[in-house]
Amino acid sequence: DIQMTQSPPVLSASVGDRVTLSCKASQNINKNLDWYQQKHGEAPKLLIYYTNNLQTGIPSRFSGSGSGTDYTLTISSLQPEDVATYYCYQYNSGYTFGAGTKLELK
């Protein structure tokens, strides 16, 4: 099974900061990776699909990149409403979520 490792587990940042979240797969996942945002008490929300495609209605400050085993979610200018847990998810072989990165305001 493919393992997904997200780092850091917790990230504290200030409003306006550029924030980078990482996700590493245990083997090549051929860009078959999505990013989800989950706010407290809510269902997950699709942010980025197939590595770098912005889901409809998601602000352009979110972007994704990566290839092979290493992937990144970037928030160009952190906003208060971005406080959430972010999960990466691979579907190249089976389906595996990362453990999440909890994003907090400093």
Place this chain on the structure above:
Amino acid sequence: QVQLKESGPGLVQPSQTLSLTCTVSGFSLTSYNVHWVRQPPGKGLEWMGRMRYNGDTSYNSALKSRLSISRDTSKNQVFLKMNSLQTDDTGTYYCTREKFITTNWFAYWGQGTLVTVSS
């Protein structure tokens, strides 16, 4: 618009069987895949299984021996049944639909239903 809504018992006793229903609207189950994802309290997400548009199913290997997913297309419902429940099966269970057919991009989610396994 696309909607999914989970329903179920809320409380299940250990060793018993969980039965959940995902009722969908705004699309046909014969045109899109629907997945089940669960989340223990305070923990991460776990993919459980999938009902394909053509009726085929696939399951998480860790749950396969206990899990069954089926559907009734006339009622726009997808069903999850999992037996031999234990306390670590407690969590919120979501059904979700792919953005486009066979893409695995979970664009639509239900609100989730909390299942507590306890005597």
